[in-house]
Amino acid sequence: MRFIPENHSGGIKRDTGAGQPGPTAGPPASPQPLPWAPGQAGALALAPTQSCFSRPWSSPHPSTRCLPLAGPLSHACDSARSSFQLPFPLPTVAALREDTEIQKDVQTYYGQVLKKSADLQTNACVTIARPVPKHIREALQNVHEEVALRYYGCGLVIPEHLENCWILDLGSGSGRDCYVLSQLVGENGHVTGIDMTKGQVEVAEKYLDYHMKKYGFQSSNVTFIHGYIEKLGQAGIKNESYDIVVSNCVINLVPDKQQVLQEAYRVLKYGGELYFSDVYVSLELPEEIRTHKVLWGECLGGALYWKELAILAQKIGFCPPRLVTANHISIQNKELERVIGDCRFVSATFRLFKCSKTGPARRCQVIYNGGITGHEKELMFDANFTFKEGEIVEVDEETAAILKNSRFAQDFLIRPIGEKLSTSGGCSALELKVIITDPFKLAEESDSMKSRCVPDAAGGCCGTKKSC
Numbered sequence: 092m093r094f095i096p097e098n099h100s101g102g103i104k105r106d107t108g109a110g111q112p113g114p115t116a117g118p119p120a121s122p123q124p125l126p127w128a129p130g131q132a133g134a135l136a137l138a139p140t141q142s143c144f145s146r147p148w149s150s151p152h153p154s155t156r157c158l159p160l161a162g163p164l165s166h167a168c169d170s171a172r173s174s175f176q177l178p179f180p181l182p183t184v185a186a187l188r189e190d191t192e193i194q195k196d197v198q199t200y201y202g203q204v205l206k207k208s209a210d211l212q213t214n215a216c217v218t219i220a221r222p223v224p225k226h227i228r229e230a231l232q233n234v235h236e237e238v239a240l241r242y243y244g245c246g247l248v249i250p251e252h253l254e255n256c257w258i259l260d261l262g263s264g265s266g267r268d269c270y271v272l273s274q275l276v277g278e279n280g281h282v283t284g285i286d287m288t289k290g291q292v293e294v295a296e297k298y299l300d301y302h303m304k305k306y307g308f309q310s311s312n313v314t315f316i317h318g319y320i321e322k323l324g325q326a327g328i329k330n331e332s333y334d335i336v337v338s339n340c341v342i343n344l345v346p347d348k349q350q351v352l353q354e355a356y357r358v359l360k361y362g363g364e365l366y367f368s369d370v371y372v373s374l375e376l377p378e379e380i381r382t383h384k385v386l387w388g389e390c391l392g393g394a395l396y397w398k399e400l401a402i403l404a405q406k407i408g409f410c411p412p413r414l415v416t417a418n419h420i421s422i423q424n425k426e427l428e429r430v431i432g433d434c435r436f437v438s439a440t441f442r443l444f445k446c447s448k449t450g451p452a453r454r455c456q457v458i459y460n461g462g463i464t465g466h467e468k469e470l471m472f473d474a475n476f477t478f479k480e481g482e483i484v485e486v487d488e489e490t491a492a493i494l495k496n497s498r499f500a501q502d503f504l505i506r507p508i509g510e511k512l513s514t515s516g517g518c519s520a521l522e523l524k525v526i527i528t529d530p531f532k533l534a535e536e537s538d539s540m541k542s543r544c545v546p547d548a549a550g551g552c553c554g555t556k557k558s559c
Contacts, residue, residue: 227249238266251464253275254275254280255277257276257283257332259358260283262339281313320354331358335366344390364443370394370395371397376392412441437531455486457486459479459484475526
């Protein structure tokens with residue numbers, strides 16, 4: 092396996108600016124081994140002894156690995172060679188050159204062209220889709236000003252129930268999300284950020300000591316890696332070594348999106364999830380958009396046709412994507428408007444769970460026990476399911492399996508339909524709804540709700556909400 096030299100590696104992020112190299116991150120406070128080890132790329136991970144999951148998991152499926160195009164295979168006899176068929180297409184030299192040029196253009200755009208968020212030509216990378224919980228707002232205020240100012244994202248990739256979790260941030264940039272997450276996982280958790288732009292990694296590392304002292308930790312629980320998010324193995328990140336992978340408006344900047352998702356799947360533990368915001372397009376992108384340097388930098392030129400996400404997820408082994416939020420993207424440049432034509436774009440947040448095949452295979456009734464930090468009374472799991480403490484909710488097979496086999500298992504009472512669930516009060520919501528999977532439909536509903544919404548004295552919205 093070829094390793095990228097230190098002066099020729101990177102990951103992807105939307106931040107800008109440069110800084111002096113900071114101190115190298117040390118190991119976490121606990122004696123757990125880090126889930127990555129330079130020089131041991133692709134090795135099986137040693138699962139941390141303490142995790143955000145309440146019980147150890149065992150994978151029912153061995154990791155799938157591709158055959159290398161070297162060794163005995165290259166010397167196979169003619170007959171064997173003629174009958175052998177690779178499970179994937181080989182990239183052409185032209186395709187490899189194009190991918191390399193895109194990576195260089197993205198690094199230039201975010202490292203030299205953009206200096207502040209006002210320089211952006213669209214709102215793709217500055218969109219927040221829903222209100223930020225109080226505990227996250229407080230965590231954001233603790234992030235160093237220079238780190239925060241060099242942030243660009245199309246959502247807030249902070250999922251729930253993070254205590255003691257091990258999290259990997261794909262395209263961590265100046266480290267804003269990593270430093271927020273490091274507070275929420277606590278000193279026994281760990282956050283790793285990987286980015287391809289060396290200047291951004293240096294800015295992030297510059298403030299390791301600052302945030303460690305700010306949070307009152309004995310040692311830093313954050314590590315930054317200079318590497319490519321589609322080549323996590325080359326960065327030394329091991330199999331099944333993280334509870335959660337997050338990414339904020341980055342995957343669209345990578346030409347080979349399937350490889351990014353495949354790598355995220357590989358490094359996740361069973362029951363873990365990829366929680367990510369990104370940009371999606373309403374139809375297949377024409378060549379003029381796909382080769383437009385500014386539109387690539389603005390997160391539009393590499394946007395995925397939204398229906399392809401479910402296809403890729405199924406192909407890799409993820410559960411079906413769960414849509415969380417979606418907002419329309421506006422173009423603030425007449426020339427770019429002309430180029431994109433009839434294409435429409437949304438920024439959307441999805442959850443992709445890596446679930447084992449065990450657990451309930453039928454619809455269930457569930458009750459949220461409450462108590463998750465920042466979501467004590469109500470958990471907005473995605474666009475389709477909001478769980479209120481003590482309320483019975485009927486869920487489909489997929490949702491039941493995810494709740495039972497993820498870090499949320501201890502937060503719910505789960506019973507197959509027909510078995511009685513006792514409640515301490517509250518109302519029942521037993522009707523199955525139509526599941527929304529189209530981010531454009533969700534964005535339209537969100538826009539419609541905003542137009543009808545009148546803020547009340549508490550900052551909320553008045554409307555026809557049903558109550559018990």
